[in-house]
Amino acid sequence: MTQSFDAAMAAFAPPLPLAVALSGGADSTALLLACARRWPGQVHAIHVHHGLQAAADAFQAHCEALCARLQVPLAVCRVDARHAAGQSPEDAARQSRYAALAEAALQAWPDRPMASVALAQHADDQVETLLLALSRGAGVAGLAAMPAQWQRLGLPWFRPLLPVEGAALRGWLAAQRQDWVEDPSNADQRFTRNRIRAQLLPQLQAAFPQFRDTFARSSRHCAQAAELLQEVAETDLAAVxxxxxxxxxxxxxxxxxxxxxxxxxxxxxxxxxxxxxxxxxxxxxxxxxxxxxxxxxxxxxxxxxxxxxxxxxxxx
Known part of the structure; x- marks a missing residue:
């Protein structure tokens, strides 16, 4: 079920020290602010500079100012996010971002490598991911959408804000009088995810007010089915x-x-x-x-x- 921002953060108990992926947007700004207050001295931030748009330097400047004020160490990673032939720009950026985050978490502070990494995707992001998977005809693994916790590149990763609506997250930030930067590409409806956010989510809210909870439940069912299929596949491959x-x-x-x-x-x-x-x-x-x-x-x-x-x- 969807939760308040405070309730979701109260339930978050990662291994420390914790690296927070900080883009400079509202979601990651809120996550870093809450984590830094809860675990002072135990939280670091990692900003990935993709260099894909003119506003990227402004994102970095916001992250540097925020981390200086919070006294949170910050690592800035510049990556080449150009996509290969046949690869979507979004997938190329995502893959380069994960690799940079893992490397920074383990190597940016060699005297104290991070024990876990937190990302700031929320309930609306989860719905968008599910709808994208449906639009592509994905199987149960794709319809499982984003996990709240998983292992990757030798680290445990967490998404503690998946139960929180985007509007609730921004409301929390406003109550803290904390600003953030808006990614101008989020308004570009040439990207399918942005069209879903701008056009479909308001219609779903009007027709099915509980859609975030019911979609999340369907994704959990798909995740369980995908796990069973994986177990069967492993057994069958051993046999054949x-x-x-x-x-x-x-x-x-x-x-x-x-x-x-x-x-x-x-x-x-x-x-x-x-x-x-x-x-x-x-x-x-x-x-x-x-x-x-x-x-x-x-x-x-x-x-x-x-x-x-x-x-x-x-x-x-």
Whole structure:
């Protein structure tokens, strides 16, 4: 259920010292302010300078002034967030940001590396993430949206504000008489997330006032389903082998074939097939009943091939 800002922060108990990812926006400004007050001397801040827009220097200046006033150590990381061919700009920025945050948390203060990292996404961000996943036809792993706690790059990460509405967070900041900087790109409705925020969320609020709670509950159900699918996939991959034996894969139900092959491609070869690619692979596996049947199928960054009785992989 959604909570007040104070209630969400009261429930937050991370390992200390804590690094707070500080963009300069309202969400991360509120998170840093609350954490610095609660754990004086135990909180550091990390600001990632993407260099993607003219306002980036103003974000850094706000972060430096805020941290100086709060007497919170600040690390500023400059990253190259340019996206590769076929990669979205948002994904490129996100991946570079996580890598920079982890590196700073562990290395910026070598005499006292951080024990955990906190991010400031809130309930509205969670809804936007879920709607984006639905718009892309995501499976249960995508519909699980953002976890409140997870492990990444050797650190525990937390999102303590996921139960808090964006308006409640800004109301708390206003009551503290604390300013923040607005990212001008948030008003650019060429980005799908911004269109969701500006156009869909007000309509959902009018039609379904409790939508944040019900959407979050659906995401939790999807997270549980994704965990079960992961467990089944691990069990099935151990049974069919790595690389998989074609006959053993064929002995599984269609749903388990798809689940184990997706898992094999992800964990063994770092690629995630599109739905159409996976469907074609399943069709090829089902048709593989003679020695002469050949499989040579483009999937992600490489090819799935038949090698005798096994499915193989190569990346040219």
């Amino acid at each position: 082998g790595n690389p998989p034996r074609i006959a053993a894969v064929q002995a599984l139900s269609a749903a388990r074939q798809a689940n184990v092959l997706r898992h094999w491609l992800r964990v063994a070869h770092g690629t995630t097939p599109a739905a159409a690619q996976l469907e074609e692979l399943l069709r090829q596996v089902a048709a593989c009943t003679t020695r002469g049947h050949r499989i040579h199928l483009k999937l992600g960054r490489g090819f799935v091939v038949r090698t005798g009785a096994l499915l193989g992989w190569y990346n040219p």
